Every structure is written in C-alpha cells, then in structure tokens.
Amino acid sequence: MKPSQLSALEKRRIFLVLFAILLLFIGIIGKLFWIQIAATENYSSRGVNLLKNSVIQRQRALVLDSGRGEILDRNLKPLTGKMIKSLVVFPMSKEVSVDPQRVNQLVGILQTTKERWLAFSSQLKEPQVWSVTDTGKPFALSAGQETQIQTLTLPNVKVTEMEDRYPTGMTARQLIGFIGQNPDRVMRLYGEDLEKGKLTLTSKIGGSGLEKTFDLWLRGIGETSISYFTDAGKRPLAGLDARMIAPDNTFYPVKLVTTLDGSIQQRIEALMDNMHIRDGAVVVQEVKQGDIVAMASRPNYDPTQVDLASNNWSNYAVKATAPGSIFKTVVAAAALDEGAVDPKETFNCEGALGKYGFTCWLRAGHGPLTLEQGFAQSCNIVFAKVMQRLTASQLETYAHKLGVLDEVGWTGKTDTQPILHQLDAEESGQLFGAHTPHDDEGVLMQTAIGQRDVMLTPLQASNMIITLLHGGKGYSPRVVQEVRYQTDRLMESYAPKLQQVEAGRVSAATSKTLLNWMREVVTDGTGKGLQDAKWKLAGKSGTAQIQNGKQEKVNQWFIGYGPVATPKYAVSVVVKNLNASESNKSIPLFKGVMDILASSEGSSGR
Template identity: 70%
Template structure:
C-alpha cells in the first residue's frame, strides 16, 4: 500500500499548528508559574495574596480581642476591655458526632439542655462562641466551668479568654464613647496604613467620646484571634488544629489612664436612674486641679447597638444648653469687679419690671434687696437693674474670664499632634446669637438672667466653680492623665494646665465674695433643701425656660462646691427638658452626689 506523500504546504500547516499548540501550553505553564510562584503574594493590580487566601480557605478564625487599648479609671480599674472565659465551638468534618454522653456532661456544665447544645453544634458553619448574641455579648464561664470543660477533652471545643469591650455594668458610656465601622473616615485618617495593608477599610475605629479622640493611640497593632485549620473535608490538620494568632509586641495595646473614679461614677449614675432623670448630665471635678472625677449623661445607651439617629449616645456634659440663673454668677462677678454696685445699695422687686414683659420668678416680689440678697434669692429684677449699669462687651469679657464661652477641656500639643483636645465634640458657650442686637436693653436683661441666647455646658459650669475656688485662676479640666504602654511605662503625659483668657481673670476678692454668697444660697436662699446634706454645701440654682414648639420646657440646674470649710469638689448638674409643673430634681441630685463624695473619703488627685 502506498502512503500519500504530504505536500510542502501541508507540512507547513502542521508545523504551524504544532507550534501554536506548544505556545499555548507554554503560556498556560508560564501563567501558572507566575500565579503560583512569582506573584503568589501579590497577584493582580489589587495585590491579592494567593498564599494567604489559600490558607484562609482552610482557616476558620474567631476574633477574641480587638487589640484596642484599655481605658482605666484613676485607680487602674479597667472600664473597657474586660477579659472573660468563653466557650468556642468549631465546625469539623461530618463524620464526627458528639456522643450523647459527652453532650449531657457539657450541657450540665453550661447549665443548659443537651438538645439546645446539640442544635447549636449542628448549625455551625463558622467558629462560634456559645451564648453569643447580636449585641456582641456572650455567655461568660466561671473558672470552675472552664476547668470542667477542658477536662472533657472534646476535639471541637475550646475554652478561650475573650474580650468584652463594653461590659454590661460599664459606666460613663457617653464619655467613653463607642467604636464602629466608618470606611470614609478610616481612609481619611489612616489612608497610608490602608495602602500598606496594615489596616482594612472595615476596621472599627472610635465613633465618639474617648474612643474617638484617643483613637490614634487606642487602635493598637491588630486583633488576637483563634484559628482552626482544616483540610477540604473539614478534618483538623495535625498540629494545626487550634492556634492563637496575636501581635507579638510586649508594649501594646496601650492603657489610657483617666482621672475618673469608677466607683463614684457608678453610684452617681445609679442615683440619676433612681431619681428617674430621663435627660441630663452631672460633672464632678476635684477642687485641687479641676480633674474630672465623674461625668454622667442620660439617657443611657448600648455601645454594641448604636443608633446615630437617636440622641442617647450624645454626652450632654459637653453640650451647651440654656443655663438660667446660674449665669447670674457671671453678672455678679462683672458688677463686683467693675464696682457698679455698692454693697449696701438696695433694689426694689415688686414681681415685675414694668416693661419688656420682664418678671421675677416670685410673683408677689421680694421687696428691697441688696445684690448679695438678690443673688441668694435669685431675684430677676435685681439682676435686670444691675445689667443696666453694664455693657455687652463688659459682660462678654467676664464670661470669658470665667471660661463659660469657650471650650474649657484640656487642649495642647502632644508628641504626635500639634493641637489635641481630650473631650470629643465639646461645644463652646454663647452669649448672643449671630443676629441678636447686643445693645438692646430688653435683650441685655434677658441675657443677665441666663435666658434668650445664653448657652453653657455642664463642664464649663463646674469649671467656673473651680475657677472661683482658685481666686479666679482656673484650670483646663483633664479626663485623661497619661497613656501607658502595656508594660506600665509612660508613653504620653497630659500635665495639669491653667485656663487662660485674653481678657485675664476676675479678682481674688470677687471670687471669695461669690463663694460666700453661694453659701448664703443654701443657708437663706433658693438652695435651702440642701441643708440636710452630710457636708455643708454652697452653690447657685438655675431654672431656664425653653420653647419647644408650642410646649414650654425647663432646664433645672444647680452648681456648687463642698464641703464649705475645705472644698474638695466642684459639681454641676442639669436636668433637661422637664415640664413646668415637674418637681425640682437638680437639687436632690446635687445633694445626693455630694453625699456620695462625702462617703467616698478624700479625693485622690494625681
């Protein structure tokens, strides 16, 4: 049989086909080499790490600790990041079935039913913490429970130490704030770290409070997680089953050492709840340096379920609101220092001024009063007449001298920031709104009694008292005194700072006079319900009328100090948006706080 010979054209076609086939195979081989070897850790323009992702496919990880720094009180007690023992269950291959006997033993230790445990186990697709809820809370084990569970030696469960960032009993929630996802802000603040792969856009960062203002220090070096490695059949890999993965750095996470006293804070918040205060704030500062000992805000909120549309996460202690008659302290300071009123001069209060619809809170009037008596009785008519002798610029200067128009919280330069503020979203005070005429007599009279456009924060109000206690020379209140490395070594220090104003300070004589007059408020004036307190107290009451639509609302205030003989604390309280007929809650709250402080012993200022 003869075999047909191929023509040159046919040979050339076969050669080209074989060459193309070889090139295709070579391209595939080259691509595989490039993916698997050359660029396995940085594949495509998105820098996908294929080695890492191939491991992730076999790795089931659960975050045990966020890596954020702890927030401590002044005594070193942790306020966030409480560590507790938890039970983690891992999904493994379908061949494994927990025996009924083991399930019964485990259920007894967990104080649950075997059926509930087995249902939980059967539904596992990822590692899961026993008793975990949507809020982030989990069932915490006692040391005894943990020991008994470990003694069972079950292959798919493990007792771990897990972080409870915001424990159920936590206090000062608005001051401490919360963490959450905010990709835009992460990109804005930490874009360089994101680009280097050190941080993801979904990383949780501070959303409010100390968590936000100190986020640069608190965010740490990374999470601690427990990982469970399996093969394609979900069978544990020998020697790789459960492994703890954590940043290897003895210095992190850091510790934020605050000036707060957690026990005092807890008692004050319990008192606010007992009194049924729905909306308001309380601030306690030590008299020595103005450090914040407690800062409470109501309503309370859950940091694991933050609803930004609500106001319950807002810290009312640093939000400016109408002060009412506590502002008369500023007017009295201006009148004394400017010497526009003599000590013996009297003003006659008949209950109404006779113009502008301006009235006193006492409808029948107080009769003849000196400025000293008018302060104790909080007489509107006396202060309206005094304001006739002062100008708007004078009043503004004294408001600045006493720190009620500015952000008073600690501000300064740190090792990493040129201008750093400790208090998140602290608002300045206000004397006049932008379009209010400053020279209108009726406006000035309303301003003199803390109405119309006047606004002040509870923090500025308590700090005003500290300023008077130091002869007019106040402080910028701190809430954080230092940041420490995990080893306890100092990382950043926030020193005590004086409060400064371009308008200077009020005189020591005026400061002492006002402190004496505050004592008369309690002995003979509007604060007589405070007479039964543990300490002798002094202060100033305030009631501010607010218009909310067609409804009238009231801010109830009291600010002051105690004990009178040797002042240790300055306190301000405000109960916001109460009804006109509601009983006064500010003075019972102030008295209760002072009794808490009296029972706590001496202040421990650092």
C-alpha cells in the same frame, strides 16, 4: 535537487520540531514542579504565597481581642476591656460525628436547651462565640464550667479568653464612647495604614468619646484571633486545628490613664438611676487643678448597639443648654468688678418689672434686696435692674473671663499629634443668637437671668466654680493624665494647665465675694435643702424655661463646691426637659453627689 537529498532535509526538520516540543514539555513540567513544590511560599513578582493562600481558603477566624488599648481610672482600675472566658464554636461538616451524650452534657453546663444549641451550632458558616440570649453579649464561663467543657474534648468547641470591651454595668459610657466601622474616616485619617494593609475599610475605629479623640493611641498594632483550619468538607486538618494569632509586641496595647475615679463614677450613676433622671448630667472636678473626677450623662446607651439617630450616646456634660439663674453669677461678677453696684444699696422687687412682661419667679415679690440678697434669693428683678447698668460688651467680657462661652477642656500639642482635644464634641457656650439685637434692653434683661439665647455646658458651669476658687485663674480640665505602654513605660503625658483668656480674669476680691454669697444661697436662700448634707456646701441654683417641640419644659440646675471650709470638689448638675410641675431634682441630686464625695473622703466636713 535530488530526491535523496530532500528526504534527509525533511528528516532533519522533523527532528528539530520534535526536539523543540520536547524542550517545551520539559519546561512546562519544570514550571509546574516549581509552582507546586519549590515555590509555594513565594510565587510571582508580587510574592504571592500559594501555600498560605490555599490554607486561608480553608481557614475560619474569629477576633477575640481588638488589640485596642485599655482605658483606666486614676487608680489604674479598668473602665473597659474586661477579659472573660468564652466558648468559641466552629462550623463542622455533617460527616463529622459528635457523641450525643457529650453534647447533652455541654447543654447542661451552658444552662441552655438542646434545641437552642443545635439551632446555633448546625447553622454556623464561620466561628462564633456562644452568647447570652437576650443581649447577644458573650457568655462568660466560670472556672468550673471551663474545666467541665475541656474534659468533654468536643471537636467543634474551644474555651478561650476574650475581651468584653464594653462589659455589662460599665460606667462613663458617653465619655468613653464607642468603636465602629467608618470607611470614610478610615480613608481620611489612616490612608497610609490602609495602603500598607494595617487597616481595612471595615476596621473598627473610635466613633465617639475618648475612643475617638485618643484613637491614634488606642488602635494598637493588631487583633488577636483564633483560627480553625478545615478541608473542603469542613473536616479539621490534622495539626492545623485551633490556633491563636496575636501580635508579638510587649509594648502594646497601651494604657490610657484617666483622671476619673471609677468608684465615685459608678456611685453617681447609680444615684442618677435611682432618682429616675431621664435627661441630665453631672460633672465633678477636683479643686486642686480642675481634673475631672466624674462625668455622667443620661439617658444611658449600649456601646455595642449604637443608634446614631438617637442622642443617648451623646455626652450631655459637654453639650450647651439653657442655664437659667446660675448665669447670674456672671452678671454679679461684672457688676462687682466694674463697680456698677454699691454693696449696700437695695433694689425693690414687687414681683414684676412693669415692662417687657418681665417677672420674678416669686410673683408676690421679694421687697427690698441688696445684690447679695438678690443672689441668695435668685431674684430676677434685682438682676434686671443691675443689668441696666452694664453693657452687652461688658457682660460678654465677663462670660469669657469665667469660661462659660469657650471650650474649656484640655487642649494642646502632643509629640504625635499637632493638636489634641481630650473631650470629644465639646460645645462652646452662647450669649446671643446670630440675629439677636445685643443692646435691646428687654433682651439684656432676659440674658441676665440666663434665658433668651444663653447656653452653656455643665462642664463650663463646674469649671466656673473652679475659676472662682482659684481667685479668677481658670484651669483647662483634664480627663486623661497620660498614655503608658503595656510595660508601664510612659508614652505621652498631659500636664495640668491654666486657661489662657484674652479677656483677662475676674479679680480675686470679686471671686471671694461670690464664693461667700454662694454660702448664703444654702444658709438663707434657694439652696436650703442642702443644709443636712454631710458637708457644709455652697452654690447657686437655676431653673431655665425651654421649648421642647410644642411643649414648655424646664432645666433644673445646681452648681457649687464643698466642703465650705476647705473646698475639695466643684460640682455641677443639670436635670433637663422636666415638666414645670415636677418637683426639684437638681438639689437632691447635688446633695447626693456631694454626700458620695464626702463618704469617699471619709470625713463629714461639718
């Protein structure tokens, strides 16, 4: 090949290489143009929004409303979710100057000190709400304070409406429950929503109470937040400062309409606190169909700062505990329905049975008593002797008939859930322990007076009264009537329902007899302290000896109904873990609750 030919070939190769480099360069420039200018909102097969993500890096957001549904009482008054005006404070660069005079004015409006304000605002890395010092709860601004702050036009503060989910003074806290983070439960229950990005592992869900049992409905469709956009130097971006971000759906959040009467609930809890009830519970049910009107538990707790290791957040109204002599109602029902006792025969009480170390609370003895009189005087010896005529199997059957061994709260199928238990963590009752000999005479006698292994809940106790008032037909008490959309259109409804009891029912005749005997408890027996109540009342007292660690304590009970002539409410109260030497608190508490109910009805009932 000639040199001249080789030179031309080389030139051509060089031209081709340079042309390829030029094309590659053009391609790179085009790609960069596409990424930076044309495709900033949808780049790559995963649809990554580059513009959005670049802004997010400079976005600071604060949740103002969880988006959870409201919980209302029967009169549609809110029990949760009070809306307040609050002050959101945003982090600012030191390069951004703020007029010191306007800062001093803000300090005065907030009724705080300049030192506290500067310590708070200068350390911010994320938006935060100005809070009350001792509680950490959002500081609620008055209308006047809101107007004054807005006139200051400070660049790093904004007045906005915010949900105070659990406001100070909120009632029914144990029944309503709390929300919190629970990654394991989120994965187990809401895996699909997690994958779709509707939830994160740190999303707050219902942890107890109605917040938990109705979490599927209450979760809503998203949070409302306020976002503030800054550049890398924390300087506000023009046109992108504070923005509200909220779901656009008129149907949410939903409304959970309960059967509670918020006013009655509040007054009962105030009564418990005024009486210094340390541990205890009150349940009020409407006689008509067993609906729960009030359910209170003590000690109280703060739903915003839950100590899971304590029991303060636990709802004692649905927790089983030793009942003492209120359980004699079950024994009396069995004895009457089974014909084990002649109503006219008498049992002699000398203060002690003479075996098993079994004694009566009245050590001097009551003398000869019929079963009716023994019920009114709550005589242990009478019931021990009656129990000698009954079997363990019969006693268990009647305990089931009266609903004191079973979970009684409303349970059923819904359109969105296979099975719904309205009451969270409701416990069953107990007659015998796992290793207790059922047919031992001494065991049966202790069981007959509500001691040994017997356990029942305050809700079961009040619902037993409802069952008797309906001639042996028991209801499954509701605490939630329905779920409504925000537009008030009905979403779910929970109709009243009778309990389905395989054991059958206590007879109407026996039910009527026991209700009459409960009147005598007040007129002639252990409930005489109720005679000056606003209504004529009837019921049954009980005191159970319990072991609390190494100390012996007592549970004091009173259960009953009123007014006697036209019963409207069944009530159960228990005051737990008292020293044996302490005066009786259950009867004054029962009387106080019934007086509250009488006042709410506007009648004396005497």
